[in-house]
Amino acid sequence: MKCIQCQTDNNLKERTEHGGCCKNCGHRFAFEPTSMGELKFTDPFFAKIIADISVENTLYFTPKQLGYFLDRRLKSRSYLVGLLFFWMFFNLLTTALFGQSLFLVFGKISFPMVVIIVNIFFIFGLYQGSKSNKLSLKERRQYARLLQILGIIILGGGNWLSIAVFNSFPLFAICTILGMVSIYLGITKFINQGNIPQTLLVGRSEVEAWLNRWTEINGNINKILPSPRSENRGNGEINAEITAYSFDRVVVTDSAAIAQFLIANNFHFENNCAVLSITGYPENIFNTVLEMLRRNPELKVYAIHDASPRGVALVNYLRTNPNWFSASTATIYDLGLIPRQVIKNPKLFMGNSQESAQEGRRLGPEIRSSLSAEEVTWLESGNFVELESFSPRKLLQIITQGIALSRSSIDSEAVTNLNYDDGDTYSSVGIFLVDSFG
Numbered sequence: 001m002k003c004i005q006c007q008t009d010n011n012l013k014e015r016t017e018h019g020g021c022c023k024n025c026g027h028r029f030a031f032e033p034t035s036m037g038e039l040k041f042t043d044p045f046f047a048k049i050i051a052d053i054s055v056e057n058t059l060y061f062t063p064k065q066l067g068y069f070l071d072r073r074l075k076s077r078s079y080l081v082g083l084l085f086f087w088m089f090f091n092l093l094t095t096a097l098f099g100q101s102l103f104l105v106f107g108k109i110s111f112p113m114v115v116i117i118v119n120i121f122f123i124f125g126l127y128q129g130s131k132s133n134k135l136s137l138k139e140r141r142q143y144a145r146l147l148q149i150l151g152i153i154i155l156g157g158g159n160w161l162s163i164a165v166f167n168s169f170p171l172f173a174i175c176t177i178l179g180m181v182s183i184y185l186g187i188t189k190f191i192n193q194g195n196i197p198q199t200l201l202v203g204r205s206e207v208e209a210w211l212n213r214w215t216e217i218n219g220n221i222n223k224i225l226p227s228p229r230s231e232n233r234g235n236g237e238i239n240a241e242i243t244a245y246s247f248d249r250v251v252v253t254d255s256a257a258i259a260q261f262l263i264a265n266n267f268h269f270e271n272n273c274a275v276l277s278i279t280g281y282p283e284n285i286f287n288t289v290l291e292m293l294r295r296n297p298e299l300k301v302y303a304i305h306d307a308s309p310r311g312v313a314l315v316n317y318l319r320t321n322p323n324w325f326s327a328s329t330a331t332i333y334d335l336g337l338i339p340r341q342v343i344k345n346p347k348l349f350m351g352n353s354q355e356s357a358q359e360g361r362r363l364g365p366e367i368r369s370s371l372s373a374e375e376v377t378w379l380e381s382g383n384f385v386e387l388e389s390f391s392p393r394k395l396l397q398i399i400t401q402g403i404a405l406s407r408s409s410i411d412s413e414a415v416t417n418l419n420y421d422d423g424d425t426y427s428s429v430g431i432f433l434v435d436s437f438g
Contacts, residue, residue: 001042003027004218030217031210039074039201046214049073054223055393060264062225062257064388067207068349071200075139084146087122094118112161112171116178119154123147123182130189133197133352140189140196147186155179197352197383225264228256228281249273250293251399254305254314256281258387265396271403273302278314290324299330302403307337308384309359312375313367320366335402339375342385349389357382 002009003022012034014023021028033040053061053069061069094114129135129143158175162168215221251273253259259277262268268275274293280286293299303318305311315334318324325332342348360379368376387395 001029001033002044003029004043004047028217030214039206041074045073046210050221050223053391057223059392059396060223060225060261061392062261062388063204063207063211063227064257064386065261065390065392066211066224067200067202067204068386068389069391070202070207071349074201075135084149087146087150090122091115091118112158112166115158116174119150119178122150123178123185126150127185127189130186131196134199134201144186144190147182147189149186151179151182151184151186153179154182196346197350199351225257225260228260228277247272247274247289247293248296248298249300249302249403250289251275251302251304251403252314252318253277253387254303254311255279255387258304261392261395262399265392267396267399271400273403278317293330294325294328297329299325299328300406301325301330301332302335302399302406303332304335304387304399304402305337306384306386307339307342308356308386309363309379311337311384312339312371312379313363316366316370333402333406335399335406337385337387339378339383340372343374343378348385351384351386352382353384354382356384 001011001015003025005027006022006025008022008024010018010023010029015021015029015032017023018026020032030043031041031046033042049066049070051057053059053066126143126147130140130147132140132143135143154175158179159172162172162175211221211224249272251259251262251267251271253262253275254277256277256279259275259281262275263282267273274289276282276286276289301318303315305314315332318332320326342350357380360376360382363376363379371379390398
């Protein structure tokens with residue numbers, strides 16, 4: 001493992017002899033892969049994760065974004081070649097051990113019998129892997145691809161052995177059926193992945209422990225955001241000259257973490273807009289800014305939220321709540337996430353929880369009327385996609401593009417029915433959906 005300070009390579013023996021420190025410069029290693037359990041990585045790997053998620057220390061990110069980012073990187077490793085070698089080795093080993101043991105009872109047919117039984121278990125295991133919620137889309141497709149390869153090998157090699165070596169039609173038929181089943185399962189699972197709910201390999205407590213370990217040894221990570229908190233200073237008053245001005249645009253999020261993320265990355269300056277969360281962030285200026293916004297009859301409101309029951313209710317809440325814009329002429333744009341934007345995208349990390357399912361079943365008729373039957377079913381099943389599952393750069397790009405699209409291609413005074421490339425038509429009064437996530 002290379003030292004991140006001096007780039008000197010240290011093998012396990014050298015790291016052990018120097019008490020977990022670099023043999024050259026004495027810098028302590030934060031992580032020791034040989035003692036990390038199932039999830040193993042090195043200091044250079046973690047340093048690269050921080051550099052990549054922050055785009056070389058230029059963007060702020062949340063701890064949850066780091067957790068998702070780590071999960072993607074840890075799941076992105078290719079296992080196809082390794083699985084093929086393991087399959088070959090295991091077949092040879094079991095055939096040699098069990099085939100020889102059964103030879104006295106069944107004769108030479110004992111060897112193909114063992115191979116067939118072993119491969120039935122392999123096909124079942126690969127099929128389970130191709131639809132596992134613990135794996136990424138890439139990994140699931142690797143399992144599906146291996147099912148196809150295994151089927152081709154069984155069809156070709158198994159049928160040749162059945163005829164040329166064993167001269168057995170029953171064996172030929174079994175190999176043909178087994179090979180075709182494996183190929184069929186592999187093709188169907190490769191094509192029809194759908195959006196399978198996933199579980200994170202990395203728990204929040206693990207990420208927190210790794211961060212604490214890293215900062216203890218290497219110092220603070222400048223671009224990671226703390227938990228959103230009250231930032232009231234003094235009485236929170238704003239200069240009278242500023243309160244006389246009214247923003248033309250505001251981005252409203254369904255979580256304080258996303259609002260904090262946008263503000264930290266100067267999204268409000270670059271897009272000349274206010275940023276607020278529905279939960280009241282940033283607290284020290286929230287009420288004043290909201291009052292300023294409500295005074296503007298030309299206000300444009302951009303809602304950004306998770307694809308979740310709570311998220312899809314955000315626009316209706318902004319439109320009907322007297323503390324927000326029920327008495328305002330503001331136009332509200334829903335930038336998503338909307339369930340239909342994510343249902344057919346298997347590359348996104350879709351979570352699932354019983355709590356989300358309960359919230360989905362409690363959605364009111366005014367929310368359900370804006371959703372398709374498929375979207376309602378998806379939400380009631382407990383599915384969700386979080387904004388924080390997107391990397392910082394991708395999330396900023398998506399929101400910026402959504403605002404640009406709504407400003408350049410939508411005449412909010414004249415247009416009430418919007419057609420997008422996906423073929424959906426959205427009709428509402430003063431509320432527009434911008435399907436920009438992908």
